[in-house]
Amino acid sequence: MANVLLGVTGSVAAYRAADLARDLMREGHAVRVLLTRSAAQFVTPSLFEALTGQPCLVDTFEEPEPGRMAHIDWARWADVAVLAPATADSIVRLAQGRAEDMLGSSLLASTAPWVVAPAMNPQMYASDAVREAMSKLRARAAAIVEPTEGDVACGENGQGKLASIGAIAETVESVLVRCRLWEGCKVLVTSGPTREPLDSVRYLSNRSSGKMGSAVARAGLLMGAYVTVVAGPQSEPLPLGVKEVRVETAQQMLDAALAEAPGSHLIIGVAAVADHRPAVVFDGKRKRDGAYSLELEENPDVIAALAAAEPQALTVAFAAEVGEGTKEARRKLESKGVDAVALNYVAAIGQGMDADRNALTWVTDGSEEGSGPMSKLACALWLLEKAFNIRNTG
């Protein structure tokens, strides 16, 4: 059973949050309610206090326990944060990370996953500002319970009615299941590019930004895992809460990953490891001296070595392909000895290296399945769910 922080904002549908609180409590969850000032125009704190047996807070400076900061306390307490109904204003403020009331600061201070159930006038829901804010929330892995079509309180008809309480409660349950899939497990991720030195100032590398590796690490944290990331020099920051091991070359990545691997339940090779390195590294800075040829030697295959060293772990490799990819992904499945390959088409516009979105195909021995285009974080959560399913069904 879980701790649910329920944020209620100023919509006519605010009264339905009382039923939601009751339903969640019937499922055995503890519920604490935060109201915005506008929500308090429609429903009162005493209603929710009577229903939940817990204080219901509105003002940032309301402290039910002297000496403790409620917005931090409640943020830490929550296993999931639900915003229902969510007005246009609350959605835009949440997307901007504004913390000007108790609800805003508690949500910002919480690492719990968000469930957002919008309710508003259909034109407002269709507006650019709300759409933009919604896509930011989706990119941060918020589960959105889409409003339904119908007559709304202002007399218009369209998409804007708060979803059914059953649908919101069901989404809360599925988010709670998902955020425990890898609870207590050890997940190792390789991420970013490697740099293979040519001389003391130059190197061979690639365009990997580390965005997908960071997303996989974040998804692991959101699903309750202890996450270690062995990362090359990537521009994308790693999420707070992971164990971060920084390396430069493929050989260093191999050594660091092998040292971190023992006891891992899941190992994911997201790094774009350089397959080759200069056979000889020039001592100092090479002077311009006409054309020259470079001899390259092969780098170790990090994910293949990890799969061989940790046979108890579930191992996943990425395959960055430009053409017909599944045949190649199956070849990698075999040659690297991994349990699954996450195939992505790097030539697709807006997907792959350095993009914010991706689309994966999950390839295993007997099956393949596509995620469809999504934010990298959504792809990462999808991938970790697929990995969990193999682990449990064998």
Ligand code: CTP
């Ligand atoms: N990988 C690795 N060590 C290497 C090379 C790749 O761990 N030296 C891992 C990557 O992290 C990724 C997968 O293997 O999980 C990618 O495989 P790779 O054979 O390099 O394929 P691509 O780079 O996708 O494509 P290509 O074979 O065309 O180079």
